Amino acid sequence: MASLGQVIFWSIISIIIILAGAIAFIIGFGISGRHSITVTTLTSAGNIGEDGILSCTFEPDIKLADIVIQWLKEGVMGLVHEFKEGKDVLSNQDEMFRGRTAVFSDQVIVGNASLRLKNVQLTDAGTYKCYIITSKGKGNANLKYKTGAFSIPEVNVDYNASSESLRCEAPRWFPQPTVVWASQVDQGANFSDVSNTSFELNSENVTMKVVSVLYNVTINNTYSCMIENNIAKATGDIKVTDSEIKRRSHLQLLNSKASLCVSAYSAIDWVLLPLCFYLMLK
């Protein structure tokens, strides 16, 4: 039987170990919290000449004055954008982005660090980094930004052609897309021999107008003109009946996926620290 002395001794040792573990856990949590926060970006695409959004979110922090947002671009010396102490700080901004960037300053407090980029250029494509510091810690995530041109096609009956024809037109595409026709009645049919697609360079010499004509179409059938490049996919549908013409179109960006980035240290920190304390005490 253990003596009272032994029982007290082991009880005290156990209590010390438990307390130390709890303290270490709290310290560990505090330190790891200061180490890293979750930052999430969304791969996105910009349409040349229009405004774009580089999407980035982070764990919100109620202390706006402590939040620093830095946007950087691979291969660019200066910053893309900096937001600090509740306002934009543009002294270190690269020439390339002058006057073209803004964060949604009223959204920063809820963890939205997205960047608005005005007048997107082809050269804006690349890898961006969204880097965040808050009172809880730091974090960053990369974002691949693709640029090009894409637009919704419009399909009409081509009254000028000698046979019954459809004409599909989209004003701006880049890089050069592929154009494929399909029909609901003849599914899987290959229309490449009965269509003619041309690309006309627009006046800025980058984007092109897409025109595709489909010959010998039949009434009561639905035809789809599908335009696709590495950035976007657009479809224009048309159905001509005796009494009416029905149209439908849509545009979808390709490979728009979230990239989640959590620093590897955080999880290890708060498991290792209590363990270290425990081993030291033993």
Ligand SMILES: *[C@@H]1O[C@H](CO)[C@@H](O)[C@H](O)[C@H]1NC(C)=O
């Ligand atoms: C950030 O805020 C802007 C402006 O309100 C909004 O358009 C955008 O969708 C927001 N981004 C995220 C990821 O919530």
Ligand SMILES: *[C@@H]1O[C@H](CO)[C@@H](O)[C@H](O)[C@H]1NC(C)=O
């Ligand atoms: C049809 O032809 C007329 C005159 O030949 C021309 O002005 C018009 O642009 C043409 N329309 C289409 C859609 O090609």
Ligand SMILES: *[C@@H]1O[C@H](CO)[C@@H](O)[C@H](O)[C@H]1NC(C)=O
């Ligand atoms: C359709 O036929 C052409 C040749 O006539 C061929 O080059 C093309 O790959 C075919 N397309 C499909 C989707 O099978």
Ligand SMILES: *[C@@H]1O[C@H](CO)[C@@H](O)[C@H](O)[C@H]1NC(C)=O
């Ligand atoms: C359209 O049909 C007519 C008559 O059937 C034919 O002569 C012509 O070659 C066809 N056009 C195409 C582009 O296939």
Ligand SMILES: *[C@@H]1O[C@H](CO)[C@@H](O)[C@H](O)[C@H]1NC(C)=O
């Ligand atoms: C396609 O269009 C071009 C220019 O509009 C024309 O020169 C060519 O003959 C057309 N090809 C066919 C097969 O209709």
Ligand SMILES: *[C@@H]1O[C@H](CO)[C@@H](O)[C@H](O)[C@H]1NC(C)=O
């Ligand atoms: C586009 O190219 C043409 C001929 O190559 C040139 O004359 C014109 O100035 C260019 N336009 C622009 C906006 O660069």
Ligand SMILES: *[C@@H]1O[C@H](CO)[C@@H](O)[C@H](O)[C@H]1NC(C)=O
């Ligand atoms: C097209 O469909 C309508 C109603 O479904 C029908 O009355 C008409 O005869 C059809 N036309 C042809 C050419 O098949």
